[in-house]
Amino acid sequence: MTDFAPDLGLLLDVDGPIASPVSRTVAIETIAPDLVTLANAGVPIAFNTGRSDGFLREQLIPPLRAAGLADDALVWGICEKGAVWMRITAHGEAELSVDEELRMPPAFTRDIERLVDASYSDLVFFDHTKRAMVSVEQRTDVSNEEYLDRQGRFNADVAEVLERHDLGFEWEGERHPDAAGSVGYRIDPTIISTDIESNRVGKDLGASRMMQFLADEGVEAPHRWRTMGDSRTDYAMADWLHDNGFEVAHVDVRPSDGVPEGKPYPIRQHSSLIHDESGALYVRRWVEMVRGEAADDADV
Incomplete structure (x- = not known):
């Protein structure tokens, strides 16, 4: 230096x-x-x-x-x-x-991995290297146009999983509170991935x-x-x-x-x-x- x-x-x-x-x-x-x-x-x-x-x-x-x-x-x-x-x-x-306070709930994380395996493995992969957030990323052998065309459907499925777990979240500017009325999580789409995370990050x-x-x-x-x-x-x-x-x-x-x-x-x-x-x-x-x-x- x-x-x-x-x-x-x-x-x-x-x-x-x-x-x-x-x-x-x-x-x-x-x-x-x-x-x-x-x-x-x-x-x-x-x-x-x-x-x-x-x-x-x-x-x-x-x-x-x-x-x-x-x-x-x-x-x-x-x-x-x-x-x-x-x-x-x-x-x-x-x-x-x-x-540790910013980790996504393990049960939710497992369900997103199952969602990928069942319906989207030809489009994305589940990022196992993440320690707190949940990320699903476009496969490199898939065109970005195809990925973006199907990303909205995947994000909607993620929202359904969050609701099933009673996890309040924000997505595209809309609030989806849980039974207690709180919003603790966020769906954040990028051009090559979707991140699901604590809204404190x-x-x-x-x-x-x-x-x-x-x-x-x-x-x-x-x-x-x-x-x-x-x-x-x-x-x-x-x-x-x-x-x-x-x-x-x-x-x-x-x-x-x-x-x-x-x-x-x-x-x-x-x-x-x-x-x-x-x-x-x-x-x-x-x-x-x-x-x-x-x-x-x-x-x-």
Whole structure:
């Protein structure tokens, strides 16, 4: 790590901005080395994702280590939208932490697995690496068009399972309270998956955890932050940072999902590139900013 700490911190979604949603892999030649350059320069980085720790161990941590991640780099994996987390080091990863209060009920989890096996195994797979939330993901041998065409039916079946278990939930803006009138869970569809989760998880929870990680390390949090994601839910990172007095700009690598209006911070988006191709350009510009070769990233 350098002798100075740049006034910059990063909270990054993984699917889309860092890992290709098609191949589900990280571009080793481009994004990984630039992320390591930033981390080794003293920029604290958290991968704030709905992905599991297993996905990060398989797809993200090896290229970071291969690119020369320093022993004292400040890097974390915040998985399952804040329910699971770990320190990422030059040697791999530190001890895993799981918020037990955010786990989905085991009986519900088993019923969703049975639903997949019985009716949707030709379309999706059940993600056994998740420790708190329940995720069902598009098979890589299925086109995204076919997946999205059938995703709505699957989500409706998930809602029926939640109702059968008397679990109040939110889905597409509608409340489905349980017998006690509470709403404790959420169905969150993405372009390649459906997550069923506690409504207490989210990218804002990940942002708040990042501040606790830095405090635990005795590191003062940077004032300036960049967040990056590929869906409207990722804006919650920037919302939390802004609401807590930090300077932030958000990079949206898939603005077709809908760019919210009236945000009180800058929103960056590339004019033609999306997903990890757009993400790679912004990560490279942040390297240039830290090196003093670029003043800002507004013109990427």
